[in-house]
Amino acid sequence: MADPSRYDFPAIQTTFPAPFVAHVEINRPKNYNSFSPDVFSSLARVFDRLSEDENVRCILLSGVGKHFSAGLDVKSASTSGPVSQTTEGEDIARRTWKIRRHMYGYQDGINAVERCEKPVIVCCHGVAYGAAIDLALAADIRYCSKDVRFSIKEVDVGLAADVGTLTRLPKIGVSYSWAKEIVYTARDFAAEEAERAGFVSKVFETKDGLIKAGFELANFIATKSPVAVQSSKALFDFSRDRTVQDGLLYTAAWNSPMVQSDDVKKAMMSGVRKTKSTFEKL
Amino acid sequence: MADPSRYDFPAIQTTFPAPFVAHVEINRPKNYNSFSPDVFSSLARVFDRLSEDENVRCILLSGVGKHFSAGLDVKSASTSGPVSQTTEGEDIARRTWKIRRHMYGYQDGINAVERCEKPVIVCCHGVAYGAAIDLALAADIRYCSKDVRFSIKEVDVGLAADVGTLTRLPKIGVSYSWAKEIVYTARDFAAEEAERAGFVSKVFETKDGLIKAGFELANFIATKSPVAVQSSKALFDFSRDRTVQDGLLYTAAWNSPMVQSDDVKKAMMSGVRKTKSTFEKL
Amino acid sequence: MADPSRYDFPAIQTTFPAPFVAHVEINRPKNYNSFSPDVFSSLARVFDRLSEDENVRCILLSGVGKHFSAGLDVKSASTSGPVSQTTEGEDIARRTWKIRRHMYGYQDGINAVERCEKPVIVCCHGVAYGAAIDLALAADIRYCSKDVRFSIKEVDVGLAADVGTLTRLPKIGVSYSWAKEIVYTARDFAAEEAERAGFVSKVFETKDGLIKAGFELANFIATKSPVAVQSSKALFDFSRDRTVQDGLLYTAAWNSPMVQSDDVKKAMMSGVRKTKSTFEKL
Amino acid sequence: MADPSRYDFPAIQTTFPAPFVAHVEINRPKNYNSFSPDVFSSLARVFDRLSEDENVRCILLSGVGKHFSAGLDVKSASTSGPVSQTTEGEDIARRTWKIRRHMYGYQDGINAVERCEKPVIVCCHGVAYGAAIDLALAADIRYCSKDVRFSIKEVDVGLAADVGTLTRLPKIGVSYSWAKEIVYTARDFAAEEAERAGFVSKVFETKDGLIKAGFELANFIATKSPVAVQSSKALFDFSRDRTVQDGLLYTAAWNSPMVQSDDVKKAMMSGVRKTKSTFEKL
């Protein structure tokens, strides 16, 4: 079992409800789970630890309470951080520089989900606005409940999304025409539209049903060879951004030691014998 | 209001039916709005001007009359231009060179729509063949009416599409298997198939309904912060073609001055006060 | 007519049922058409020859008998090849090196389908597991029959797919969330789900109906100008992996001599006269 | 002979001193040939015309008078243009946006030299500072006279070079360590150091000797097949920025019609017969 004490960070709650499965929840329900600076930095720390934790093979990501997340905590953003804290007469270049560093920090919180070696299933429910979408797009598998209201809210606060939505949305297989419409209008879209567009791959009646199904999937993935599953994630994301030829070269370099794994023998054997394999930690 | 006299080019009609909204129409209805050389060069000039016109925030693109466009004007192509005007004994290299320059010119007309800083909503109706598809694919949002007949016609005239269809079609989120089928066969496909495939994101009963809905969308987008909307377009298209990491680096460089915009304060305020913001020109 | 004697390779049967149309079938029905080393190497040789065979314009790919293919022949993989043939005390680096070379060989068999100049229509039926998916993803157009059971099986044998699935799946326009789910779980999916996801573009009631429709499509494509069709394939696949700008530059370089083809005149003429063109071999 | 009246633009003087050779000179000697806005826009127009002028095969680029150019005209930059013309209370995002558009305009003037189809030989003499370096780096061949004083001056005016120096300098084969030193320090470097570093490929005693040698080279290049020379430039610059594999694919697409040129036969014949060929215009 993973050691919960290593995951004690503000604004994010991490539990280990089943063997090899972690549950990460945004934990600011009184604030609609909005993203304070803590959320970004805790996300980075939690997912970087999960990435190397041999007791974890699959991660469920959701929000404590009714809502997944209302996105950036506008109140906290307007009272702290380089965007709000302007000094009279401050040099534009220096201020911009600080904001850019600040953005890298926020991007890093989101990127941690994508660079995490383990698959991440995100379960969206209630409100999922703005930064919540950036976060969901960095996950591997997107599920939602019927009550969800998605919105790529940034345009409505005078911003272009800057922590990942605009970079990842053209690469998840949705209609580019639809993607641009929902970004330019900042309009809400519901579960059914999200599923039809391919934004989420399954919809569930209730949050409870969603979380239950999420755990079933997570538990199932956790029974698989972690060498196989985690290699698949790494090769998928590398290939998505590069030519097929580069994807194949990287695959051969990566996989040539991996296929020597004991997991292959075990998995083949259990296929033949119709038994279940238990795989070593990774 | 934009100054209409700056947009007086042959074969393309540009009007400004609402504040911050431009309507660009291919204007050769007697010729099925087919693409004469004028269409390509006027497109480039019109969209390059719209791109920098502070009185424009969103553009609707359609055809005068029943049809969007029948594609390349075969008659004009066969009587002018380097492909048709062959000189006895002309050197193949030189002729090919001239044709390549000519293609760059045609590509430039289409590219102007993509490089235009403002979102472009294309409304397809009636016949939308060949070059009409290249054009539609360079727009941001694709809508159509029920009467539309699409066809990537080029194979039927002995050609591979060369002004953008083959480069953009693999990147708009449609099934690659379907895309190749419609290209190799040059067969017609109708509104419903186009919507199911994700080629268009909405279908309307009539051309009138289509144009009306297009304007509603355009007007709505025009109420948003132009800093936010136009930054979104720029970051979307850059990211589509590059790695996620490069997309994020570019986003941070681009957006760090943009988030200092007055639009952010205005937009947040009006979100709180439930009022409407008016944004400065851009 | 193509010369069948040039296509006599083990494990792959190649026939020429109609003018300009080839039928390639995996021919190990007693072994569920599983991929022995012969299958990979024959695929490379057959498709490289078809690529330059002027009597071939379109290729149908399916399996002899009930099943398309059960994927890698685990029995043969476990008794031959560098993965299974381990020598006591063999150096890990050297063994890994041999396996990598071996993978390049397998990748080459699959890549031959993509680099084949002629369009390939794959018809999936019965079982289509593991390497069968890698193969199907390298084809241009994917059709299937209702009885098909797809599975990206590799994770269930302790492996990440290494001959193309993970590199091509993010680029065929399916939901990335769905793609990752079916890879991480190695679960079966049926015809309807495959069609809804955009993995295949058409489903047919029976294998017979599938093959019949496949031939109709192949025959139809074979009536088109091969200059136009094969240029389209080349430009499509180059563009998929690169920026729009590079796609357009390559298109102009490629297409500027091609538009001087006699096929253009013939095709235009027959369009006007409503006759059928016959195109020279390529 | 090229038609001089088509090249009548402010701040740039274009003459045609020999068959197929153009001489472009920055023509603001009273201002040390510094770059006013006119220089940038005239450069773009002149080189875009030369690019398609069949009477031109090679271009010499230098400055009228003693100096090549002192770089950006600081006086004009500080009294016009979006950087200097600040309005009280102007929105930072909007001002930044205008500056970025402005930079694209400046970059376009420099890029025109690189995208010009014909080889450009730049002859640097006297002062060659700041934007003069950006310009020289966009040329094909760099020569200088002994009196030259180069400096990548931007850091000394509080700027990073933004019209090409930082993008092209890492790609011209000089020591990256040296390149960074001269950029970070903004120090002068003389002809000898420039030659040793590979920044210029030849040094001449005087400006006169430099220009004479430049014309000899230009005249010599102008006797060669323009198909061969201009194809070489195109393939060189495409390849510099891409993988070897993409370079080779593009080369094959580009060159397969070009090798059918009459120039090949002529050139081979004259090689055999030791005569001089005359090539058709391009």
Next chain:
Amino acid sequence: MADPSRYDFPAIQTTFPAPFVAHVEINRPKNYNSFSPDVFSSLARVFDRLSEDENVRCILLSGVGKHFSAGLDVKSASTSGPVSQTTEGEDIARRTWKIRRHMYGYQDGINAVERCEKPVIVCCHGVAYGAAIDLALAADIRYCSKDVRFSIKEVDVGLAADVGTLTRLPKIGVSYSWAKEIVYTARDFAAEEAERAGFVSKVFETKDGLIKAGFELANFIATKSPVAVQSSKALFDFSRDRTVQDGLLYTAAWNSPMVQSDDVKKAMMSGVRKTKSTFEKL
């Protein structure tokens, strides 16, 4: 002045000998400054802090004592770390996985020098072997003393260099033929050869002279606008790896706010008035 207490890490000594200048020294002189795990991790932490330290504008990197560094500490590598600590019967895939994670850690120590926002001048003296070369290649400017003995030692210990030499060496402007020779043979090369090849840009008689000249350069760079210098570094390294077009787009996005800096006015003024500017911290 920077706060030295924030830079107290094992194996690396960081001092601040002059305003805005930091001196980072590898501090294991009894072990020839060889790279223990501490060296890698301290490098990452020190340079990441320097990167954001507003009291630092330029960094000198050298070794305490006679030698720069003998490279990887083979003794420590052979008693700790995943390569040496093999468990009987350990799964090859898992062991390889741990080694790969370990390499990322080592690469990160070296990358920190390149991603550091401030220019880094490396001064090589005495022995500079193996990892010392990887480190030197990540710096901006390379100087050395006459006594230096360089060697890309990895091949002599049965390895390919894996923390940066093979990735950066083809991009610093040295002859690729020479680079491959020194890598394949692992032979020593001295100061003069290094300078002739462009590997270092200056050679000094003694270590003292080297360090003195290094500080003069560092002090000089530290007098320049940090907005200008640090932007130059960022744009240089981004551009080195990408197309000229992408470099220019990124430059315009990055630089359009930067040119609004007060530094520009100050620098221009002091240029006119021949005075020295003092720039705000960054």
Next chain:
Amino acid sequence: MADPSRYDFPAIQTTFPAPFVAHVEINRPKNYNSFSPDVFSSLARVFDRLSEDENVRCILLSGVGKHFSAGLDVKSASTSGPVSQTTEGEDIARRTWKIRRHMYGYQDGINAVERCEKPVIVCCHGVAYGAAIDLALAADIRYCSKDVRFSIKEVDVGLAADVGTLTRLPKIGVSYSWAKEIVYTARDFAAEEAERAGFVSKVFETKDGLIKAGFELANFIATKSPVAVQSSKALFDFSRDRTVQDGLLYTAAWNSPMVQSDDVKKAMMSGVRKTKSTFEKL
């Protein structure tokens, strides 16, 4: 020892003068070792075999007799091959298509040298023109004798070089200005200029001295760990064409199994004991 009978191909002579060292010679001395179609196809076959031959670790490439090679055999090119064999009225598109396929074949012969897993030292002597340069640029290390006359001859026969010179020359660390000059003028350059430019890395008095030194280098490289040397080549060439980040990712994937090689232990031991290691075949 390698088996000479596997290397019996026309126009290329392959011998094995020392353990683990192969000598490949262009063997058409009566024709100045010019490149007939045989030379290209034999190069591909010979180097592809050497690449996987465990008895070979380093390859010397030179010409039989006085000259390295005069480049393309113009006589044979003008009597066979698709360029010369024109049929009256042949379709331009089809002829171009055949020429492109033909070029891919020629490129393949040259590429085989670069994709060969083992280092290739090319020794240039006498005449080294046209295709000889393409070939030399695909090798790892370039040496020459004083009598050599290099020329990138293609422009003088009305062609742009199309089998690699224009793609590889911008990437070997020579001055881009110099590179363009020698390409556009097709002028000769001698040993000293080639060395100064970094085109070759060493010059020898005579052909005999050159070959002798080449073998000394080859023998020396052949004593090193083949895992280390061949991994270095692979990682070098991958990195040259890609971002530093991609280079590092690929390096970590490739090298994490390689560092587990017995060669590391052997090499370290022999370093300590000052003995010579003998490495297993690869």
